[in-house]
């Protein structure tokens with residue numbers, strides 16, 4: 283409300299100033315001092331208001347923007363968090379929309395609110411000035427207003443083009459961001475240096491930038507040209523008006539004050555008009571940008587979720603996959619082709635198979651990151667599509683092949699596995715012990731409170747509690763394993779290649795501890811190291827999206843099929859290694 287009052291006041295300022303100036307000049311012309319006192323006093327007050335008002339509106343505007351920013355960021359990220367699956371995040375069109383929406387959320391609301399207030403102020407100013415002008419010359423007022431129309435139309439069409447250009451270039455913009463982030467990314471730094479990719483990536487960045495810039499350049503040229511032509515038109519209109527005013531004054535039809543007011547009003551009107559058009563165009567551009575925010579908000583959910591959220595009972599019988607078919611997209615080949623599998627409660631099931639067989643995909647379906655294209659996954663007979671994804675996931679501990687390493691403390695790196703347990707040091711420690719991470723963490727400079735980082739901190743950061751310690755690959759993996767183990771309500775433990783980064787001794791230890799822990803605990807283990815899966819209650823061999831063999835280690839060896847062949851190959855590899863040693 284205060285911003286509204288300030289806006290109206292600011293809008294009335296220019297015409298009031300013009301009128302006070304006219305009174306002053308007319309008063310001066312009469313030569314009577316008392317006639318100039320009131321206008322002078324008015325001008326002083328107007329000057330004061332003009333000086334203070336922008337500070338006030340500036341502050342109010344900032345405050346409005348800050349509040350809106352908080353509100354909208356909250357709204358956007360709340361929405362993004364309701365996309366329970368992964369497919370949206372693997373869709374470049376959605377990612378573009380999300381990037382634009384995040385940008386709009388931070389940057390568009392400011393221009394929209396301030397643009398609308400500016401617009402209001404300028405429209406009021408314009409109305410006041412045009413009224414003043416109309417009193418002096420209705421014809422001139424009409425001409426000045428008319429001359430504004432082409433300016434308005436031209437600006438609107440230019441803005442539309444600009445938005446269309448930005449949308450058309452989103453792929454190039456995405457590539458540019460991708461290449462430039464690779465140049466500075468710590469994870470990529472090793473390979474970029476080893477393969478000397480710096481120049482290659484830089485050329486790609488500059489190439490994309492050139493494409494982006496050429497579109498922008500064409501638009502800027504067009505804008506400069508149209509704006510100049512229109513400015514010339516305005517100048518001609520005001521020039522003609524001034525000539526008319528001067529001749530009218532010479533004829534005695536206008537007073538000296540009228541001419542002053544006229545000149546000021548024409549200049550003021552044109553300035554206010556240009557500003558109005560600018561405001562309208564900016565607000566419109568911001569609105570169009572903001573449309574991305576609205577589009578993300580109005581997207582349907584990616585996974586159908588049950589209407590009535592219900593709790594998932596603890597697992598008693600087991601998990602069944604019924605004729606599960608899956609492909610990532612209509613245009614992609616089938617990854618799983620009719621998988622039938624039961625993971626009985628309390629059993630340890632191992633999944634083996636060649637690269638690309640679909641093992642990780644099967645795990646992602648169990649976590650319901652996607653829904654099967656055909657078939658169903660049942661948890662004690664309940665279709666997992668009928669329970670809220672969060673409920674389902676709360677019942678699982680999962681270590682992914684591509685686990686995350688967070689730039690957080692060691693305790694937090696484990697605690698993110700169950701946010702509620704973040705401050706429960708005993709639980710975090712128990713998980714760390716199980717994962718074989720406790721000794722490593724305890725030996726860190728600040729123990730569990732040590733900041734871990736993927737970026738190396740120098741000795742100069744020693745006193746900085748935020749400076750992180752860098753762990754080795756296997757140490758990170760143990761922490762990730764601890765994270766998967768920390769969940770209290772966990773009924774199913776899924777480990778995708780849990781020991782790929784562990785040394786032989788550590789692998790043995792981790793598997794021994796997990797085996798003890800696994801007793802009575804349902805687990806699914808994916809591993810290429812067949813030595814690690816031989817104790818599993820059931821070994822399932824996946825080939826080309828189908829289950830081709832299943833049984834215990836001994837049964838599969840006796841069968842003499844794919845598993846037996848793989849096992850023999852690995853074993854002979856070890857024997858040769860031993861012979862060499």
Ligand SMILES: Nc1ncnc2c1ncn2[C@@H]1O[C@H](COP(=O)(O)OP(=O)(O)OP(=O)(O)O)[C@@H](O)[C@H]1O
Nearest residue numbers: 372610614617635636637638639640641642643644
């Ligand atoms: N997000 C995805 N979008 C499209 N296709 C995918 C996606 N993830 C995996 N695929 C495809 O699905 C197939 C199976 O991949 P998956 O990761 O499940 O295999 P895997 O058995 O775990 O292999 P590995 O032993 O190498 O880990 C592959 O052909 C892969 O190209």
